[in-house]
Each structure stands twice: as C-alpha cells, then as structure tokens.
Amino acid sequence: MSAPLVAARGLVVAYGGGGGLFARRRLGVPVLRGVDFAVHRGETVGVVGESGSGKSTLGRALLGLVRPVAGTVSFDGIDLLGLDEAGWRPLRRRMQMIFQDPMSSLNPRHTIGRILAEPALLHGLAPDRHTAERIAGDVLDRVGLPAAAIDRYPHELSGGQRQRVGIARAVVLRPDFVLADEIVSGLDVSTQAQVLTILKGLTAEMGLAMAFISHDLSVVRALCDRVYVMRAGIVEEEGTSEALFRTPKSAYTRMLIDAIPLPDPDPGWLERGAVSEDAA
Numbered sequence: 001m002s003a004p005l006v007a008a009r010g011l012v013v014a015y016g017g018g019g020g021l022f023a024r025r026r027l028g029v030p031v032l033r034g035v036d037f038a039v040h041r042g043e044t045v046g047v048v049g050e051s052g053s054g055k056s057t058l059g060r061a062l063l064g065l066v067r068p069v070a071g072t073v074s075f076d077g078i079d080l081l082g083l084d085e086a087g088w089r090p091l092r093r094r095m096q097m098i099f100q101d102p103m104s105s106l107n108p109r110h111t112i113g114r115i116l117a118e119p120a121l122l123h124g125l126a127p128d129r130h131t132a133e134r135i136a137g138d139v140l141d142r143v144g145l146p147a148a149a150i151d152r153y154p155h156e157l158s159g160g161q162r163q164r165v166g167i168a169r170a171v172v173l174r175p176d177f178v179l180a181d182e183i184v185s186g187l188d189v190s191t192q193a194q195v196l197t198i199l200k201g202l203t204a205e206m207g208l209a210m211a212f213i214s215h216d217l218s219v220v221r222a223l224c225d226r227v228y229v230m231r232a233g234i235v236e237e238e239g240t241s242e243a244l245f246r247t248p249k250s251a252y253t254r255m256l257i258d259a260i261p262l263p264d265p266d267p268g269w270l271e272r273g274a275v276s277e278d279a280a
C-alpha cells in the first residue's frame, strides 16, 4: 500500500501540564498512550470507542491542535511537529475539520455565502469576490442546499442544513484530509442519513481522506473503509470495517458491537439517505 497521507506513530498526549517552571513534571496521566494511526488518500477511517477513550484528542493531535509529549505526526510525509507558523500555512487549507455543532463554529453574523466565499478568497482559490461567490454557490448546490441559502444566516437554517454548511465550508477549500468529530450525533436519524450520504458522495468524488470519529458503530460500519477501536488511550483493535464488524478480535470490540441497539436489518440505508432531502 502507498504511504499514508496522515500518520501518527507512538503518539502520547497528556493534558494538565499548565505553564510554569515545572510544567513538564506536572503532566497528568496520558490520555493517549502510544497510538499508531494512519489514513491513506481517499480512505475513510472510523475512530470508535467509549467516552473518554481519547478519540477527539487523537483527532486534535492529527491537526496540530494539541502537542503530543511523545511520538510523531506527519501529513503527506511532512513532520508536523517540526513546523513553524510559515510551515503550517500551506497545510491549513489541505487539512479541514467538520465540527459536531456547526452553530458554534459558523459565524452567526455572516451570511452562508460569506462563510463559504471568504475562505476561498483567503486561501487564494478564487482571484476575486465574484469568483469566490460562484464557488460558494457551487458547493452549496453540491451539499443539497437551495441557492437562496446563500443570503441566509446560520440561525435561519435547520440543524441538518447547518451541518451541510459545515461540510460545505470544509470542502470548499478542496482539502486532502477532513476530520469529522461526532458530526451527526445531534441530528435525528433521517437527517443523519442525508448528511452522511452527502459526505460519502463528496469523499468519493474528491478523493478525500477522512477520519470519522463517532460513538455510533452502525454509522461507522456503513460509512468507513477501516476502523480503529480506542480504549483508554490505546488502539485496542484496527481492521477493515468488514472484518472488524464480522469477526472482532477483542472482547472489548465485541462488547461495543453487541451494544449497538438493534442490528440494522437494511445495510443499504446510507445509499438511499438522500431520497428525502430537507433542503427546502
């Protein structure tokens, strides 16, 4: 297999060091305790595990938002831990995040058009405002929102529509890698299916790599090529979705799978999720 696009090796993260002279000595118990992780180009990788197992911390470390005390993180072969601000600049466009709560990550005073057009201008994907607005319109259309949404504000949209904007804002920059952390957990099941269908289509179309953090194993099963199971800061098990859900190796993974409320009788739900759009 080709070299991974995103890779972490021996990752150790501990919170609570604070500042001060003896900060290093005061590091708390590690939240990640030697994690190896990789996402290849075009691959959607799930990260599951019980609350507090370190999923979000792993995601933050991959984007350089927390600094590990040991281990390495690389993106497209570049050692992220050795980068200064100038080194990060060209990478910021290429690594994007979709947040759980788009309401708190979208500027409430900006229209959807501005929220989408500004990053395109800022990162030089559009030479002028007119082109940026056209790009914004195209992306809105791609996530199934009507053209009129361009003049709306985040609070004027439904939760599902806002999450489509969150996805649009991530992909408008044509990134190589997207981190999605619990992005559908606040939505009802049918809206979840619509949002995930859009995401699945976009990753396939754009050849996007994605790390998809979720506590919902049935969603991960339907969406992800490969899965990491986290437990108390380590990778308990890793495998293709097919193998891991069919024949889990560890008792912990089996327990998580057994805890899925009802076995999905219809594995095709994700493909058909976009049938009833809430885009109006």
Ligand SMILES: Nc1ncnc2c1ncn2[C@@H]1O[C@H](COP(=O)(O)OP(=O)(O)OP(=O)(O)O)[C@@H](O)[C@H]1O
Binding pocket: 015, 016, 031, 049, 050, 051, 052, 053, 054, 055, 056, 057, 058, 215
């Ligand atoms: N900023 C922080 N400062 C201190 N401790 C933190 C911080 N962020 C997370 N933690 C702790 O690190 C551990 C792992 O948290 P993390 O959010 O990575 O887990 P998670 O698997 O994503 O959990 P959840 O599914 O509940 O979001 C938890 O014990 C949490 O309390």
